[in-house]
Amino acid sequence: MTANIARWPGAELGSKDLENGKVTTQRYRPDAKFAWSAGEAMSRFLAELQQGRLIARECKNCGRILFPPRMFCEECFRPTDEWVYVKDTGTIETYSISYLDTDARRITEPILVGVVSVDGASPKMGIMHYFGEMATGEIRIGMKVQAKWRPAESRVGSVLDIEYFRPLHGVDR
Amino acid sequence: MRKVAVVGAGMTLFRRRLQETGKELSFEATRMALDQAKMEIGDVDAVVHGTAPDAFDGVHMKGEYLLDGSGGTRKPYMRVFTGGGTGVFSAIAGYWHVASGLADVALVVNEEKMSSCQPHPQSVFAHIWDPILDRPLKPNLVWIFAMEMNRYMTVHNIPYEDIARVAVKNKRNAVGHPCAQLADPKITLEDVMNSEIMAWPVRRLDISPPSDGAAAVVLASEEVVKKRKLRDQAAWIKGVGWxxxxxxxxxxxxxxxxYVARAAKMAYRQAKIDRPKQQIDFAEPYDPFDYKELHHLEGLGLADRGKAGLMTREGVTERDGKLPVCPSGGLLGVGNPIAATLGIKIGELYWQLTGQAGKRQIPNEVHTGVCQAWGDLMQYGSVVVMGA
Incomplete structure (x- = not known):
């Protein structure tokens, strides 16, 4: 019976066993490169970002304004119908205050990051982005925010054409 | 569909780094499961191998790479991968083989070797994100869990300590598990609540560790169970959903x-469960983060929305509580070799339902359990209901 198994297999190694060459290892660094086609919906989305605008697609069957835009509605499973501009303002749906960078290295200046649902799109539809011009103690779910665009000449057609979302002043915070 | 039983299970130690290769770990877990089932590889009709992203190992076509270790050579064999959901989903795929009558005995073997990836498997998680929308922001995988946890806590107004209690419970439960990586009999709520902030609200001890490990189960038809006199060591798969x-x-x-609620609904319908809170005796929901156990208990219909934390605070989910949850010690205590968590989800249900869980045995008699795994971009749920 399993409760009586005397030996559970596996030989544990510590990181020192690797570093000190106590065990045999083989090292390899892959060098893979990619060029992604942005596709129909994202190409227009990125071109509009460069112009300082956010755009969505409407599905006339379910009536949803889909943001980020896509050429087909995954619910109705039919092509979407029209391009619709949405606002560059929205609401913080959720966020994190991250002390980890992309490689899980510790950082001292935290990154404020989260999901913004944008005004003009269907409820809860948004994108992930950074937040700025707010202290870690100020950020909260439900906060109204607006895109802080990079200067027109430095925009390249990327989600990073928005530097971050900042508090929308003059609105209930 | 035919009745299908788990008749044997095996697993290796779960550790941050093991010397054995993925193939060797798969072999060890498979050999143990076959020994438990009193079978040899020749008795197996088909093999399902579950394993997560190829990038961890740096070997593409990982299913083919691992197959010798899981006994798949010259047999109907397939590899399945549904992100973190693989831990339970591979057993569902094994179930099809036997339930359909295509196989009388199927082996399900899951393996993960995360330590090969240097310096940390986090780096390859960067490649799961949308290349246009998300990757320019240089995301870290912990971010999405932090965002989900924050949304869950805020909508229901759940105090952080009710979430941190899950980590304490599971790391203590893991003390009875012979394969556990992070069992800690002395851990306190303060230890978790004061641990380093990684991506607020997530702290270090809210997270399960990356691990190496493998696990395997043997699935058999009712006829095989009768013929081989395995009734005393059989636990039946009553319902599956994903x-x-x-x-x-x-x-x-x-x-x-x-997605978990829908997967559970599918599994419960098959298992003829319409009142899960009354009909399910214990649960092994996926707990890579402490809040996920609570989130999943609600998805599984075992707690009212926003109330799973309260159940934890009141001790309902302790091993001797009314609804023991993660009696194995879970991913938080035993470790998180993604697909190999099969051993603490399907494996734990099997060992508990057949009275083989040793020090971890739930003191109250249990007849029905549910396990669940979760993965991809917070979007995948796999659920299995099992009965004695």
Missing amino acids: CIDSTMWTDRDLYFPE
Whole structure:
């Protein structure tokens, strides 16, 4: 019976066993490169970002304004119908205050990051982005925010054409 | 469909780094499961191998790479991968083989070797994100869990300590598990609540560790169980369900795991469960983060929305409580070698239902258990109901 198994297999190694060459290892660094086609919906989305605008697609069957835009509605499973501009303002749906960078290295200046649902799109539809011009103690779910665009000449057609979302002043915070 | 039973299970130690290769670990877990089932590889009709992203190992076509270790050579063999959901989903795929009558005995073997990836497997998680929308922001995988946890806590106004209690419970439960990586009999609520902030609200001890490990189960038809006199060591698969939600994760309200609820509904229908809170005796929901156990208990219909934390605070989910949850010690205590968590989800249900869990045995008699795994971009749920 399993409760009586005397030996559970596996030989544990510590990181020192690797570093000190106590065990045999083989090292390899892959060098893979990619060029992604942005596709129909994202190409227009990125071109509009460069112009300082956010755009969505409407599905006339379910009536949803889909943001980020896509050429087909995954619910109705039919092509979407029209391009619709949405606002560059929205609401913080959720966020994190991250002390980890992309490689899980510790950082001292935290990154404020989260999901913004944008005004003009269907409820809860948004994108992930950074937040700025707010202290870690100020950020909260439900906060109204607006895109802080990079200067027109430095925009390249990327989600990073928005530097971050900042508090929308003059609105209930 | 034919009745299908688990008749043997095996697993290796779960550790941050093991010397054995993925193939060797798979062999060890498979050999143990076959020994438990009193079978040899020749008795197996088909093999399902579950394993997560190829990038961890740096070997593409990982299913083919691992197959010798899981006994798949010259047999009907397939590899399945549904992100973190693989831990339970591979057993569902094994179940099809036997339930359909295509196989009388199927082996399900799951393996993960995360330590090969240097310096940390986090780096390859960067490649799961949408290349246009998400990757320019240089995301870290912990971010999405932090965002989901924050949404869940805020919508229901759940105090952090009710979430941190899950980590304490599971790391203590893991003390009875012979394979556990992070068992800690002395851990306190303060230890978790004061641990380093990684990505607020997530702290270091809210997270399960990356691990190496393998696990395997043997599935058999009712006829095989009778013929080989395995009734005393058989636990029956009563219902299976799985579901995935849209990849457009920034368009979903993350406070409730709809995909788990749908997967559970599918499994419960098959298992003839209409009142899960009354009919299920214990659960092994997926707990890579402490809040996920609570989130998933709600998705599984075992707690009212926003109330799973309260159940934890009141001790309901302790091993001797009314609804023991993660009696194995879970991913938080035993470790998180993604697909190999098969051993603490399906494996734990099997060992508990057949009275083989040793020090971890739930003191109250248990007849029905549910386990669940979760993965991808917070969108996948796989659920299995098992009975004695």
